[in-house]
Amino acid sequence: MDNVIHYASLFLFAAGSFFVITGALGLLRFPDFYTRMHASGVTDTLGADLILWGMILQADGDWLLIAKLLIIMLFLMFTSPVSTHSIAHAAWVGGLNPLLGKELKHHDIAPDRDETKAPVEMPGGEEQNKGGAA
Amino acid sequence: MVKFLISIAGRFIVLSLALMGIWLLLSGYFDKTTLLVFGIFSALFCAWLTLHMGILDDDSVPLSVMPGIFFYWLWLFIEIGKSNFTVAMKVWSPKMSLSPQMIRVKARQVSDSGKATFANSITLTPGTVSVDLLGEDILIHALTEDLADVGAIEDMGRKVCRVEGTRHEKAQGKAEQGGGT
Amino acid sequence: MIMFVVATIAVIVAIVIALARAILGPSLYDRVLAGNAVGTKTILLLGLMGFLTGRPEFLDIALLYALMNFIATIAILKFFAYRTMSPQMRDMSPRLGNGNHDGGADG
Numbered sequence: 001m002d003n004v005i006h007y008a009s010l011f012l013f014a015a016g017s018f019f020v021i022t023g024a025l026g027l028l029r030f031p032d033f034y035t036r037m038h039a040s041g042v043t044d045t046l047g048a049d050l051i052l053w054g055m056i057l058q059a060d061g062d063w064l065l066i067a068k069l070l071i072i073m074l075f076l077m078f079t080s081p082v083s084t085h086s087i088a089h090a091a092w093v094g095g096l097n098p099l100l101g102k103e104l105k106h107h108d109i110a111p112d113r114d115e116t117k118a119p120v121e122m123p124g125g126e127e128q129n130k131g132g133a134a
Numbered sequence: 135m136v137k138f139l140i141s142i143a144g145r146f147i148v149l150s151l152a153l154m155g156i157w158l159l160l161s162g163y164f165d166k167t168t169l170l171v172f173g174i175f176s177a178l179f180c181a182w183l184t185l186h187m188g189i190l191d192d193d194s195v196p197l198s199v200m201p202g203i204f205f206y207w208l209w210l211f212i213e214i215g216k217s218n219f220t221v222a223m224k225v226w227s228p229k230m231s232l233s234p235q236m237i238r239v240k241a242r243q244v245s246d247s248g249k250a251t252f253a254n255s256i257t258l259t260p261g262t263v264s265v266d267l268l269g270e271d272i273l274i275h276a277l278t279e280d281l282a283d284v285g286a287i288e289d290m291g292r293k294v295c296r297v298e299g300t301r302h303e304k305a306q307g308k309a310e311q312g313g314g315t
Numbered sequence: 316m317i318m319f320v321v322a323t324i325a326v327i328v329a330i331v332i333a334l335a336r337a338i339l340g341p342s343l344y345d346r347v348l349a350g351n352a353v354g355t356k357t358i359l360l361l362g363l364m365g366f367l368t369g370r371p372e373f374l375d376i377a378l379l380y381a382l383m384n385f386i387a388t389i390a391i392l393k394f395f396a397y398r399t400m401s402p403q404m405r406d407m408s409p410r411l412g413n414g415n416h417d418g419g420a421d422g
Contacts, residue, residue: 013318017325019222020356024329026225027336027352033344034263035234036336038221038277040352041260043329046218051322051359055366058319067159068374072358072381079385081257083351085264088257088275090392091344092265098275102233109236160375 009057016050023047034098037088044080049073145195146181153177193247202297209293214259221260221277235282238271241291248298252291262287319367326360347391354384 019042026039052073059065092110100107138144157173158164184190192198224230239256243249253264253272261281266273276282330353337349358377365373 010318013322017322019218020329020359021325021332022222022225024332024352024356026221027349028332029225029230031230031232033342033348034265034275035232035277036345036348037263037275038261039225040348041257041263042218042221042225043352044355045214045258045260048355048359051326052362054318054322055362058366059371062371064159064162065371065374068378069362071159072362072374072378075378075381076355076358077258078254079381080355081254083385083388084348085253085257086389086392087344087348087351088263088265090396091342092273094344094396096342096344098234098236100234100236102231104232104234160378 005057009054012050012054012057016047016054019043019047019050031104032099033091033096034088037084041080041084044076044084048076139197140192142185142190145190145197146185148197149184149190149195150177150181153180193245196247199297206293206297210255210258213290217259217261217281220281224277232277233279235276235279236265237274237276237282237284239274239284239287239291240270241267241272242270243291243295243298245298248294251297252294255290255294256287316367319363323360323363323367326356326363330356330360343395347388347395350391351384351388354380354387358384 023039023041023043026042027036030036030039052069056066056069059069095110097106097108097110099105100109139148154174154177157177161169161173163169181190184194196203224232241249241252243252249267253267256262256264256272256274261277263275264272265275274282274287333349333352333356337346337353340346358381361373361377361380365371365377
């Protein structure tokens with residue numbers, strides 16, 4: 001039984017390390033911001049989860065540690081898409097144009113910076129309106 | 135039982151118990167009386183603050199999505215694993231054959247938290263990131279043409295709707311109960 | 316024990332690569348994204364260091380870092396969108412959007 005846990009966690013750590021490196025390499029290699037976002041998602045989801053599961057197997061049944069690791073995993077699951085989305089949304093309303101299609105052509109489709117809707121839709125927009133009214 | 139749980143008092147009790155459980159798990163002390171008393175006090179205080187701010191509803195204590203959401207998460211984990219392999223292969227291939235796409239998908243969820251769950255699920259799956267949410271449309275940036283599969287993404291949206299749908303029926307039941315008494 | 320060492324080295328290598336992206340840029344959003352990625356990897360590094368040194372109390376710090384990393388990303392984005400932290404002060408500042416915040420030229 002101990003051997004099974006040992007080899008299982010060895011496998012989880014190896015696979016997790018592979019995916020963490022993959023995400024970082026994609027962050028370096030991919031051609032523009034919007035594609036790099038996807039690479040960073042690999043590290044945030046599968047890489048982090050596999051390493052955390054490996055740590056859970058190595059926690060020796062100490063259920064306080066297991067609970068903390070599960071809370072970290074749950075928290076990453078909730079926050080990583082929110083921060084990725086807010087960076088992507090900020091870039092989009094900030095007028096950063098994506099490269100699209102097989103030839104990775106520059107497409108001028110992002111909304112213009114001076115459009116009035118851009119600042120309203122940013123995170124914290126409600127607070128800003130409140131500040132304006134006060 | 136279910137009717138009691140989705141009433142205000144039921145939500146208050148569930149929230150307090152959950153906060154006390156988190157306190158116990160994170161502190162790890164079960165025999166220090168002072169710490170336990172402080173824990174109970176702060177859990178009750180936070181639950182009272184939630185009540186006082188008027189946000190003790192289905193968004194802060196999402197009881198009605200409870201059984202369904204776990205099956206959805208299980209399905210989502212498998213999807214995340216599958217699309218991770220696709221993106222990892224793109225990263226390691228010597229000549230990156232990317233063809234990024236921008237697509238629009240309808241978000242038919244009723245509530246804001248349902249829409250947020252759907253958009254976050256899209257972002258959490260590597261290869262697709264939700265860039266903008268305009269009314270009912272979600273603007274998605276996808277890494278390749280294969281990943282920009284509108285059918286598969288709408289299937290995910292239907293699953294979110296189903297989880298939310300049980301929740302919607304229960305909310306109506308609550309309204310009827312309130313009208314009857 | 317050897318697997319913790321391997322995973323720690325992998326995470327450190329990944330942090331170095333992500334830092335390279337943060338320095339190379341080219342736009343502001345690439346830098347913020349790289350910073351966020353470094354934060355995620357730091358959470359893993361803190362947990363691994365805790366196991367490596369036999370002091371699992373490090374997990375509490377990792378939990379706190381997860382909270383801080385999220386809030387820091389949102390705060391940086393908000394700062395670069397409004398050029399100020401407090402919305403009230405924005406009325407005194409020049410028109411929003413004058414800053415060259417879509418990057419490229421900064422750095």
